[in-house]
Amino acid sequence: MSTAPPDGLPRYRLLTGKDDAAFCQRVSEALAQGYALYGSPAATFNGEHVVVAQAILWPGQG
Template structure:
């Protein structure tokens, strides 16, 4: 595994967006790159739709 994420991506990322298939695909793509989930997902309602967030980290030295 690379010591740094590809394409200059940061080691820590917080993915956010509308709770839909597109968000799930973004999280899945990050996991396929080698990121790991960090903590539990969060969800809130903004008055029109559910907004979700998931932190991910790049594993270092593992």
Template sequence: MSAPPDGLPVYRVLTGPDDATFCRRVSEALALGYRLHEGPAVTFNGERVIVAQALLWPGAGDEPAD
């Protein structure tokens, strides 16, 4: 598949509390064919840990820069 399904963008950032729901969202994106882009960003908002994970569709961004 050359493009993500359902009109999804080639680059996505998922964010949310570090919980099972967030992990399921990332797992679902991986199952669709996305790849992790670098490691997650993690912060603490005073109450809970918040995570951001960038995802990239395979082949996106592989073109050489001008």
């Protein structure tokens, strides 16, 4: 595994969006790149739909 995230991405990222298949795909793609989940997901309701957030962290370099 590389010591740095690909494509100049930051070590820490917070993915947010509507709770749907597209959001799940974004998280899955980040995991496939080598990121790890960081903490628990968060969810809220904005009056129209559920909005979720998941922090991810590039491993190592601690």
